Amino acid sequence: MASNMRIGGLASGMDIDQIVKDLMKVERMPLDKLKQKKQILEWQRDDYRSMNTLLQDLDNYIFNNLTLQSSMLKKKVTSSNDSVVSATASASAANVATSIQVQQIATSAIWLSDENTRVDKSNFSVENDVTLTFTVTNGDGSSKQATITIKQGATLDGVISQLNNDPNLGISAFYDEQTGRVSIMKKDTGEKASIVLEDQDTADFFAQKLGFIGAVAGAELTGKTDGKDAVFTINGLPTSRSSNTFTINGVTYTLKSTGSATITTSTDTDAMFNVIKGLVDKYNEIISKINAELKEERYRNYPPLTDEQKEAMTEKQIELWEEKARSGMLRGDSILSSGLSKMRMDLYTKVEGSNITIGFSQLAEIGITTSSNYLDGGKLIIDETKLRQKIQENPDAIYRLFNNDSTNYSEKGIARRLRDTIKDTIGKIEQKAGKTIWTNQQFAIGRDLIQINEQIDRFEDRLKEIEDRYWRQFTAMEKAIQRANEQSMYLMNAFFGGSQ
Template identity: 50%
Template sequence: MVTRIGGLASGMDIDTLVSDLMKAERIPLDKLTQKKQTLEWQRDDYRSMNTLLKELDDMLFLNKDSIGREATFLKKSVSSTDDSKVTAQAINAQANFSTQINVKRLATSESWKTTGNVVKDFNKVTSDLNLTFKVTEPGASTPRMITDPNNPTQKIEEVITISLKKDDTIDDVISKINSSSLGISAMKENVLVNNNGTPDDYSDDIYEETIVFTNRNTGAGSKIEMTNSATNDFMASLGFSSTPDGTEFVLSSENSGQDAIVEVNGFEMKKTSNSFTINGVEYTAKAVTTSAVTVSSTTDVDSILDTIVKFVDKYNEVIEKINGKLTEERYRDYQPLTEEQKKAMDEKTIELWEEKAKSGLLKNDSVLSSSLSKMRVDLYSPVTNSEIVNGFSMLSEIGITTTSYSERGKLTIDEDVLREKIQENPTAIYKLFNAGGGTDDSTEITGLAKRLRTTIDNTIESIEEKAGNTSQTNQQFVLGKNLISVDKQIDRFQDRLMQIEDRYWRQFTAMEKAIQQSNQQSMYLMQQFGMQ
């Protein structure tokens, strides 16, 4: 550590002198710090472009209503002549339809009920107990099956265990049954067993508290089996009855579930549920009909149009922002501000300065420029795939064209034409965007959306090679390696500055010591002359 003497002998402000000298010495360090900041801004700009491209890719294929999903173009508007009896929704119906439905019987659920005033008589569970059951679903011939945990290639009957604890109340028991996988809704209710009262006095009416189980699934044939006598005894203590079946006991039902009986276009069929799917259409029977209900569909033009418009809007946004970065003015006189420079400015001035300093960092970037060119070719070139011979081969055929040259490749939509083409052949529009490329995957026979996705993926990959992503370290991409190099230069220069500052202090300290020694000699001589 250099001993520092701060100008006591010379009367000079050594601290200020050294500080001013070091300002000049720090100029190269400031330039390195500015270079580092510029690289970080450039890295962030690249990554923001990748974020934009990823959002466009998601809109192509990953979002729920994207143009890369066939279901988007199969959407139907479904109507019923009597919504109170039958409703429907198109799930994946390929073509429009008109169906005549008669509902002859609704599906109902199996139910089980206790007898006697059970809830009143039941106190608490007297000891820990595991109840074990098997469940046969409506329409099934055997209990539910699960994979054998000891042999993954085998299936075994599922045994459902409900663990009761000593002192559990009836409410605890009902809660555990409801939260189990039995598939049963359990409740307790007051049942009128003797109507002795009068309209003015109900005090003589007699009610019993009863437990009712209702299968959450409708349909005939459901069954609950108790796998051992301990379970059967407990259920009997609640008031349920059962019939033995070998070593097991079948819970006796109060009301048997029944299947729905429906007539579809003259053909009668049974369904375990009141909601059933035929040819990609889900029908829901709500009430028995006295005459046929007509359920029909039309193409949901508005929904499909909205999806395509959103895609075009997002594409135009991406094109505009990337073009903005490519043509942004570069202000080389506006370098990133140092901390010292920021201290001398107000916040607004700093903001305006940095806005110019950040400008143009991706100007004329080759990766982005080539990507935009490729995206334009992807969308404007015809699709010559056999899948769409009878459909559309270019965007212009469905009312989507390019804008003026000044807008650099944006798309515009003639909604009247697009609406007409959607009504005419939505499947052909889907193929235009998503036709497969075959084994050679050549661009000419690949759908527009698939082409675009390939270009986006390649662009994102190229940008990540240059600017990385948030999960990568600096060693894994070009700008990161440049940042590492600049950091090393900064570290070395900071070490050098410390040496230079120490040197200045040694020089000024030596000067102070020399002046101090000279002053002491002068004082000594004056004292000697004064003595004579």
Template identity: 50%
Template sequence: MADMRIGGLASGMDTDQIIMDLMKAERIPLDKMEQKKQYLEWQRDDYRDMNKMMFDFSNLIFDGVMKHGTYTQKSVTASDSSKVSIQNINSTTDLSGTIEVGSLAKAATIVSEDTGIVDPKATLSTSMGLTGTQKISIKSILKDGTLDATGKTIEFDPATETLNSLISKINQQTGVSVFFDEQSKKLSVTAKNTGDAAGNDIVLEDLSGTFFETLRLEETPVNSANTFTGTRQEGANASFTYNGLTTTRPSNTFQINGFEITLKGTTTTPITFSSKPDTDKILEKIVKFVDEYNKLIEKVNGELNEKNYRDFKPLTAEQKEAMEEKEIELWEEKARSGTLRNDSVLSSAMNKMRVDLYTPVSGGTSGTDQLSQIGIKTSSNYLERGKLIIDEAKLREAISKDPNAIYEIFGKDGATSGEQGIARRLRETLKDTMDSVEKKAGKASSTNNTFSLGRLLNNMDNQIDRFEDRLIQVEDRYWRQFTAMEKAIQRSNQQSMYLMQQFGGGM
């Protein structure tokens, strides 16, 4: 049973207020612990913000200046784009010349006579009189212009299968597309790939049953009375003359020297074409890299040099109650300042990144091995702490002259750091830095015991819990002492009243 607490009834003192004031003094060490805990949490969050920014920058490097495809972007022009279109796929060199289109590639088709089918939604046993398990084979031309010797097989039960459902299966599972026209009652079969396979480009066969034979679409039916009566149009290859060389392709879209060419129509006069680096798109990626690099080093250097206001400690809950919201915001802005000041990991990263940028890239084939050669240099203003500046005219000229040389500066791979491109070096430095920061501050999914600041926070929580238990004991002790005093005063008062009564009674 808890001791009864007696206020200042006998002494006339405000015992509650006195004990509250005494406890304020006792709480000072606890307030300092909570302030330290808050500061550690701020520091942890600021480290994580740094890691998030470095992670985003590393991804931007990977998707931008380090990717070979960034530098193969080209603008291609053709004198008649309605007949021929050309786009670069993976070529690092340019192309130019003429092309004449003699004929376009066509897909093979087979069209049946009137099938007599009235309702394509009825079962095939009803609409075509088929019985027993049916198994069909469909062979068609492949993308490379050869016939698929294996083909695709489909098995079905006429009692449950309809023409519509079978057509759906054929269209999904084979290299042909089938269409039934309810108006003419005819069935068309079209190869999905164009080209001439030097023979039948579509081969329809009944492996069991008589589906194709009944439609008179099978070349070698069992019943000779049901011989093929459909209309067959074999596929055709595209024929064209490229820079004086006449050749063919099974498709109207094909690649030559890393460029994709699409034939759209026949020509009567040669079409001229040429390509050149898409300077604007390549420049855009490099400018984005420089902008984000500048933002990163500005942020990190700002944190490293941010002033630490030692007189501004994190506010306690009691202090916040006595302040306006704007006052709290301004106070905490200074209290939080300098959490990463002079941090060795971040400082080392800044130094290493500068080395990454300005160490020449060795082993290249272009003779270009430094950023300054393509118009990127460091700001002469020392206050900007290594900010990169772009000479756009010089960079454009370098891109137009040799995009591959730009790629080697940024993305070249190599066995040593000196042989690697700047982008690869930077990503390695960023990775090492993020790993070190994570050991200090963890990440959102980390538990406290897996990183150093988290272990400190756990320790602080334990200290706070122990001290709060101690404060409860101290407060109880104060109350016991004041209660004892009140009881003593009360007894003294009672004795005084008794004596006064005794003295008064004898007069």
């Protein structure tokens, strides 16, 4: 619109400003329609993206809970004596009972400074930089080199901190002010642990600064109490480990004390049931929302409001109007309708193949059916008793029902089918409505918005020209009236001025 201030009607007495505004309202009507069309496209874009968010949530749930054995085939482990042994099990562990007798707990190797030599913290000093070099053997027999540089002026606390923080050394050291002694303990356990001082500088530092009298280059640190391996008998087989925590056949045991216990591993039917029930609930929630969008009424008599219309309404009126105006943006949408139909087929189609167990090839066979009420829009119903029975009967068969891998659709598990359909539907929606990180050129609605924005820009330029033209015409009229008024006044003065 023109930016110059204009004052009209001085000669004619007409409200030129209001007349121009009224004329421009008519001229602006096509522009308002363009802006309304733009708003509808933006609402459609946003609604499409909200549907994609729902579909992505379903896909994430399937991936995190149904496709992973660790989520789907959880094991329940119980110990008859948790103070002796506790255990956890991976999805691959067999459902068995294991007897275990613990004869010895694994312990860490410990080195103590000389009991007759007190380390004086207040007088501790490092006169020159010194590099300490070690060969460290862990409790399981694995070895590595460790090198630490102690800087001139380092304090005892600083030295202890450096020793503790070196990952290759793998120790926990501390200084006891009461006794004046230094304690070093390997963080891992096992009888093969050792720390060898590789050179004379290292031996001298430990002997002179840390109180390990008798430390010798090329030999193990003095003051050692050997670590121990865990010794136990499992199902009658005597064996040992360097650590109190170890894994055998998918079961991870943690030894706590000497004694006996029985470890029982079984399928966690509650975990699998909850995962499947979660899928049904998530699927029902999402198809309910998508069906609502597909059936939502489209109120074509409620177009988006213009800025001028909003100025004449209250906030509540605007809210109620726009609620109807943006209703039904995705009514009857073919992409969403096709996606729902395909997901229903994914769920109902029998899974075939040599890996599929008889009686575990369809959802109906494990207690999941479709609601008989057509108003539910294909929601799934669970027979909880039957599903629990089927899980208890053969959890591996249920896992394969959902996750059997094949390039052949008929042999592909239900979860894999659903993920393929969701991915395809999301892709089609993105081609139409894009996603937040895309530019408008990358999707169909965005390209339509670019065209409309260009049309709006051109139309606004045209409106400026039209308004300027109206003002020029009315200004010319005002000038003509002004001249007519001046001539009239001149004639009146000519005829009647002399007789006064």
